[in-house]
Structures are given as structure tokens and as C-alpha cells.
């Protein structure tokens with residue numbers, strides 16, 4: 001047997017394997033917590049590419065009808081979980097139909113089949129029924145084990161008490177005010193974001209306890225591990241007053257950065273220089289739209305190159321790529337620094353992304369449910385199937401327990417069928433036996449076929465060419481253009497938050513580390529749901545990772561990140577979670593082996609809908625952008641999802657559903 005590799009530190013041989021094992025023990029990798037799936041994510045993903053045709057994942061029986069079925073409470077690898085994507089990947093790889101079995105014809109007839117049970121698909125069902133009446137028969141097919149799509153609920157019972165976090169879509173918030181259709185839909189669901197934000201404000205709990213923001217400087221990027229508390233709270237607001245200078249000076253004093261870098265960060269954050277003198281506001285905006293924020297800092301502000309590591313991930317959360325791939329103008333609109341003295345007129349300009357253009361004029365009202373916009377998905381299902389989701393208000397939805405076994409009953413007009421991957425959607429002409437759409441889907445190890453008068457594809461747009469191979473080539477190419485943004489949101493259950501309290505932090509940004517950010521859950525109370533108020537109590541921590549690859553064009557970064565997620569095992573995510581929290585909070589007495597009680601990793605290889613990026617995408621003539629070509633109706637098939645609005649917001653998902661239903665009914 002080959003001996004394990006050895007490293008030599010001075011004269012002391014160090015056994016790498018046993019060091020790694022010892023570190024794993026310190027981190028608590030061997031501890032019994034609620035975490036691991038039975039199936040390892042990486043093994044499943046690799047298996048998917050070599051999945052023999054017709055070798056379906058086995059799901060005995062109808063999982064959603066089993067007693068105790070409650071996917072939000074599942075831990076381990078969630079988001080696009082094992083079992084949700086393998087069939088779709090086999091379809092993409094061209095292996096699925098090679099040995100696909102003969103489909104079973106279902107004796108079910110629908111007015112509408114919706115593919116995808118995210119907010120867009122659920123909204124499509126809602127709008128269709130609103131237009132056609134309560135007798136409309138609708139089937140919603142969803143490949144995940146839960147409805148909601150990205151609007152995913154993570155449910156924990158820590159210390160016997162319910163605690164919630166969003167596993168994906170976080171809050172009602174959009175660059176532009178909600179359209180009339182989207183606003184009236186959420187009003188009909190009982191949600192008034194403005195009134196709710198007043199009635200259920202985010203309590204000043206953390207600030208009352210002296211907790212604030214911090215930056216974690218990691219050894220690999222900054223030469224040493226150091227948590228520096230007291231990061232200016234308004235980091236990210238462009239019109240900050242000059243009085244913040246003292247705050248920045250104080251914060252930077254403790255940062256492991258050279259004096260030159262500190263001086264330039266201070267200049268970027270609090271200076272008032274006009275870096276493009278002699279140009280009008282419009283000329284400056286045009287110039288800023290043609291270079292990245294990184295280039296702006298290096299070549300216009302002429303900052304020390306060492307500042308880049310500090311700023312690199314500032315845009316990750318918004319766009320899924322760092323400052324190397326985001327235009328400086330968009331960063332100005334999002335409130336990044338360096339523009340204070342440049343006298344840019346407020347408002348949008350030509351060559352801005354959807355988000356930047358919208359936010360530069362204000363944005364929509366904001367409200368956050370404890371499980372994020374999963375509450376919207378659950379309210380939509382309550383509208384469609386009242387006896388499956390108990391309760392009557394947008395407040396009691398937070399603690400309602402869904403009766404999953406009532407989602408797909410033959411006697412109901414609306415049926416929601418989970419764990420069902422659609423593989424074929426085909427128009428059937430009158431000559432072929434009826435003006436209808438034939439939908440093939442896989443559930444368990446079986447292929448089924450079912451008919452409807454029409455179909456809304458509310459699924460991820462890039463899957464559509466595989467479902468509808470007879471689409472025009474130009475439309476298929478347009479659909480492929482939209483590369484979704486990969487993201488990971490982890491929800492980590494802690495026994496208590498003493499360490500956060502002791503160190504005076506509630507949110508930690510980590511510009512160079514594996515996880516971009518680590519934050520105590522927002523302390524929001526609504527209805528019967530109460531957040532933990534004392535550091536003694538268990539709490540959830542939200543961590544996010546953006547697996548981008550700086551230096552590549554944005555869409556290439558998304559593709560590379562997606563691949564990374566598919567080959568990353570839960571164990572790797574878990575180790576990275578334990579390691580990073582431990583390194584951030586050691587001085588506060590945090591012990592990852594003792595203090596971590598549960599982990600859910602929401603892996604989203606196909607996350608945010610693609611938003612055009614002025615640095616990389618051409619300006620298409622009106623009606624000729626890929627999402628506009630891609631969403632064209634195809635016979636009795638129409639196309640929804642936030643992808644077909646070329647952006648990633650809940651209001652857009654609803655608007656696209658409304659359009660797709662109108663196209664179907666008005667054709």
C-alpha cells in the first residue's frame with residue numbers, strides 16, 4: 001500500500017491524512033446532526049451524466065402522499081436536490097429516449113397543464129382559473145419534491161421550536177414597482193408589503209444588543225485570518241455623509257491591509273473627487289457603462305491594485321459575478337462607492353442592466369416573510385387548493401403545515417404533482433386527433449403521457465429546447481442563450497449565538513473566503529411565528545456562496561460555477577461551513593463540533609434568471625432579444641418563468657405567467 005503523503009515543517013514530519021482527520025474531528029464532521037441526505041450530491045451528479053437511458057431513479061409509490069411527507073423540514077443537500085435533475089440531464093445528454101419505456105397513457109384530461117411549480121407556474125394556474133372559472137381542470141407538474149421552485153422554505157425545529165429561513169427567493173423587492181397584475185395578485189393573497197413592513201418591522205434587536213457588521217479577512221486572500229467588527233453599516237449607500245470618515249478610519253486601523261491600500265479604500269469610500277472632470281453627466285454615465293467597476297477602481301480612480309481583493313465580491317449577491325464583470329455604472333446605481341464627487345444625475349441611462357436601471361429610480365416596496373417568498377408560493381397553493389393549506393391569512397401561512405397528500409386528488413379541479421419531470425411537450429393537431437398538447441413526464445421509474453387543451457411552460461427556459469425539439473432553431477438558440485446564475489444558500493442551525501454576541505457582530509462579509517457572507521437570521525415575528533431574542537437560544541445562520549470564476553465573461557462564469565456545484569459533495573459544503581464559521585468566531589468561543597446542530601445546503605446550479613450585462617451582451621433591436629424570441633408561443637404551448645422576462649424577480653415571474661396565460665387564451 002502506498003503510504004500517505006507527508007509534508008515536512010522544519011524537521012518535524014507531518015502526516016497530512018491524520019492532520020486532515022484531526023481537523024475534521026475539531027470541526028465536528030463526525031458529529032450526529034440533522035444534515036446528510038442518503039444520496040451524496042456529487043455521486044448523483046456524476047452518475048447523471050452516465051445515467052443509462054431509461055434507468056430512472058426509483059421512487060416507490062407516490063412520495064407526496066406518504067404520511068409525514070414534509071419536504072421543507074428535510075436537511076442536507078436541498079435546492080436542486082438529488083432526484084430532481086437526473087432525468088433532465090439525461091434528456092440534455094441525448095441518452096433519455098434511447099431506451100425510454102412505452103409511456104402509460106393517463107386517463108386524465110386537463111384544460112391546462114403547467115410545467116414547473118414555482119411562483120410563475122402557480123401564478124399561471126391562478127390567472128388561468130381567474131379567466132376561465134373555477135371548473136377549469138389544471139395539472140401542475142414539478143420535478144422537485146416541493147412546490148415553490150426557488151421560493152423554497154427551510155424549516156428547522158431547534159430546541160423544539162420552529163425556525164424558518166429562505167432556501168432561495170428571499171423577499172418581496174424588485175428594481176421597479178410591481179405591475180398592476182403582480183401587485184393585484186399579491187393583494188388578493190392578502191399581502192400588503194407596505195402595511196406589513198410597518199406592522200412587522202425588522203426589530204432593532206441586534207443593534208440594541210450592540211451587534212453590527214464585520215468583515216472577515218481570510219488567510220488565503222489577505223495573509224491572515226482576522227475578523228474586524230465595526231464595518232460601516234452603510235457600506236453600500238452612495239450618498240453617505242462625510243462624517244463616516246472617522247468610522248472608516250477606525251475600522252481600517254484593524255484591517256490586515258497595507259497603509260497604501262487603506263488610504264485608497266478611505267479615498268474610495270469617503271472622498272469627493274470627480275474622476276472624470278470635464279465630461280457631462282451623460283458622457284460620464286456612458287463611459288462608466290463601458291468599463292467594469294474593477295477597471296474603474298484601477299484605471300480611473302487609480303487605486304492601489306490591493307484594493308480589488310477587498311471589493312471583488314461586492315456584486316456577487318446581486319448578479320452572481322464579481323466586480324470584474326459588472327459595469328461601473330451599474331455599481332453606481334447599486335450604491336457602490338467612488339462616485340460621490342462625480343455629480344452623476346440620478347436616474348437610469350442607456351446601457352444599464354435591468355436591476356441597475358430600475359433601482360436607480362427607486363424600486364418596489366420591500367417585505368420579508370421568515371421563509372422568504374415561499375410564503376407567496378404557499379398562499380398561491382392555498383388559493384388553488386384551500387383544504388391542502390390550512391388557515392385564512394397571509395400571517396398564518398407562516399406556521400401553516402401543508403397537507404401534501406391533498407395536492408393531487410382526482411376529485412379536485414387543480415392538481416399539483418411533485419417529483420415529476422416533464423420530458424416532452426408536443427402540439428397535437430386536429431388532424432392527429434385533437435387540438436391539444438401531449439405532455440410526457442417521468443415519475444418514479446415510469447413514463448406517463450397526459451393531454452390538455454393548452455400548456456404553459458413555467459420551467460427553466462433553457463430546458464425547453466429538450467422538451468419541444470420541434471421548436472424553430474432560432475428560438476432554441478435564443479432559449480439556450482439564457483444562462484442561469486448559480487448560487488448556494490446554506491441554512492445552519494446553531495445551539496446559541498453567544499459567540500456572535502461576544503464579538504458584537506450579526507453579519508459578516510468575507511470578500512475572499514468560500515462563503516461570501518454569514519448572517520444571523522433576520523429577527524422577524526409574524527403571526528404566531530417568533531424569532532429567537534436571546535443569545536442563549538438556538539438560531540439559524542444564513543450563508544451564501546457565489547461560485548463564479550472571475551476573469552471570464554459573465555455567462556462563462558455562470559457555466560463554470562454551475563459545473564462546480566454539480567461536482568461538489570455535501571461533505572465539502574459542510575466542511576467549508578464549519579471551517580469558515582469557526583475561523584470567523586473562534587475568539588468568541590465558538591466550537592463548530594459543539595455548536596452546530598443542523599445544516600441544509602440549498603444548491604442552485606440554475607439560480608437567478610439571466611439579466612443582460614452591458615459589458616458582454618449586444619444591444620438587440622426591440623423584440624429581438626433572446627428572451628423575447630425564446631418566449632414566443634408555439635401552437636397551444638406558451639412560455640412563462642422569470643427567465644422569459646430576462647431577470648430574476650418574483651414580480652417578473654408573475655408578469656410572465658400573466659402574459660403566457662393571456663397568449664394561450666387570447667390566441
Ligand SMILES: Cc1cc2nc3c(=O)[nH]c(=O)nc-3n(C[C@H](O)[C@H](O)[C@H](O)COP(=O)(O)OP(=O)(O)OC[C@H]3O[C@@H](n4cnc5c(N)ncnc54)[C@H](O)[C@@H]3O)c2cc1C
Nearest residue numbers: 116118119120143149150169170171422459641642649650
Ligand atoms: C438563491 C435565490 C435567491 C433569490 N432571491 C430573490 C429575492 O429575494 N426576490 C426576488 O424577487 N427574487 C429572487 N430570486 C429570483 C427567483 O428566481 C424569482 O423571484 C422567482 O422565484 C422565480 O420563479 P419562477 O417560477 O419563474 O422560477 P422557479 O422558481 O425556478 O420555478 C420553476 C420550476 O420549474 C421546475 N422545472 C424545470 N424543468 C422542469 C421539468 N422539465 N419538469 C418539471 N418541472 C420543471 C423547476 O425545477 C422549478 O421548480 C432568487 C433566486 C434564487 C435562485
